[in-house]
Amino acid sequence: MNIKYIENRKRITKVEEAANGVSYLSFEPLNKFDFITNGFSSRIGGVSSGIYTSMNLSFTCGDEEENVRENFTRMGKALGIDAANMVLAHQTHTANVMKVDRTHAGMGIIKDRNFHDIDGIVTNVEGLCLVTSHADCIPLYFVDPEKKAIGLAHSGWKGTAGNIAKNVVEMMSQEYGTDPTDVVGVIGPGICGKCYEISEDVAEIFKDNYDSEKCLGVVVPRADIEGKYLLDLHKANYYNMLSAGLREDNIFISDVCTMENADNLFSHRATQGKRGGMSAFLCINNRILI
Numbered sequence: 001m002n003i004k005y006i007e008n009r010k011r012i013t014k015v016e017e018a019a020n021g022v023s024y025l026s027f028e029p030l031n032k033f034d035f036i037t038n039g040f041s042s043r044i045g046g047v048s049s050g051i052y053t054s055m056n057l058s059f060t061c062g063d064e065e066e067n068v069r070e071n072f073t074r075m076g077k078a079l080g081i082d083a084a085n086m087v088l089a090h091q092t093h094t095a096n097v098m099k100v101d102r103t104h105a106g107m108g109i110i111k112d113r114n115f116h117d118i119d120g121i122v123t124n125v126e127g128l129c130l131v132t133s134h135a136d137c138i139p140l141y142f143v144d145p146e147k148k149a150i151g152l153a154h155s156g157w158k159g160t161a162g163n164i165a166k167n168v169v170e171m172m173s174q175e176y177g178t179d180p181t182d183v184v185g186v187i188g189p190g191i192c193g194k195c196y197e198i199s200e201d202v203a204e205i206f207k208d209n210y211d212s213e214k215c216l217g218v219v220v221p222r223a224d225i226e227g228k229y230l231l232d233l234h235k236a237n238y239y240n241m242l243s244a245g246l247r248e249d250n251i252f253i254s255d256v257c258t259m260e261n262a263d264n265l266f267s268h269r270a271t272q273g274k275r276g277g278m279s280a281f282l283c284i285n286n287r288i289l290i
């Protein structure tokens, strides 16, 4: 898989080619922790066809359910994680975060969830794999190597405006005693600040939230189109993580744009919504949860 990286960004994304034909991404700042497994799926190595080709991990885009299940099994095999040990957030563009435990294993993948409207999940349970869905919106990874706790969130413009990053870190502090200065945060692949056009009403929300001088560049007017703006979700989430108490040198921004890699990654904007979905994965290692 050939990925086009965003220029002038620190190279943090690694392409992984698993033995079963699945290609996915991992992140170097997380790869250094041997107690966790991290990943972000690509389009490669699944069984779906057409606009879902081929590793579609979205149950809500119109693809056959059995194909999506098989794709989760294949992706799990590539990561060394059983799909029955995964828990998939129920994303509705909120900033809501929930603690999950072994009673949630398999929910959203092989059985129904008992929760809804949750865009961020945290755990300290070994072997339970956190999963979120993406197709331009940003995945946020949080690892506390001291308390051995993790968090994962889906952050589109609404989750970003609601500062879901801060909600994740607060939940980790409350539930696991996490000190935010210990947390390593990765702002994963998603639509970049050069590609993500927004309208004036959305721009106003971000201008209100990020109006201080040091946050310049989160939202900028398009030079060529009146009334249109460009929103940099990576940058906005960087400031959100800072506001959550993370240290500057513990925050890492992805060097991959989904829209510019639409051959290898699903992009909502690049396909006008005719697409499958990818997933982010984060797990504290222990292969024998179930």
Ligand SMILES: [Zn+2]
Pocket (backbone or CB within 6 Å): 191, 192, 193, 194, 195, 196, 257, 258, 259, 260
């Ligand atoms: Zn881009």
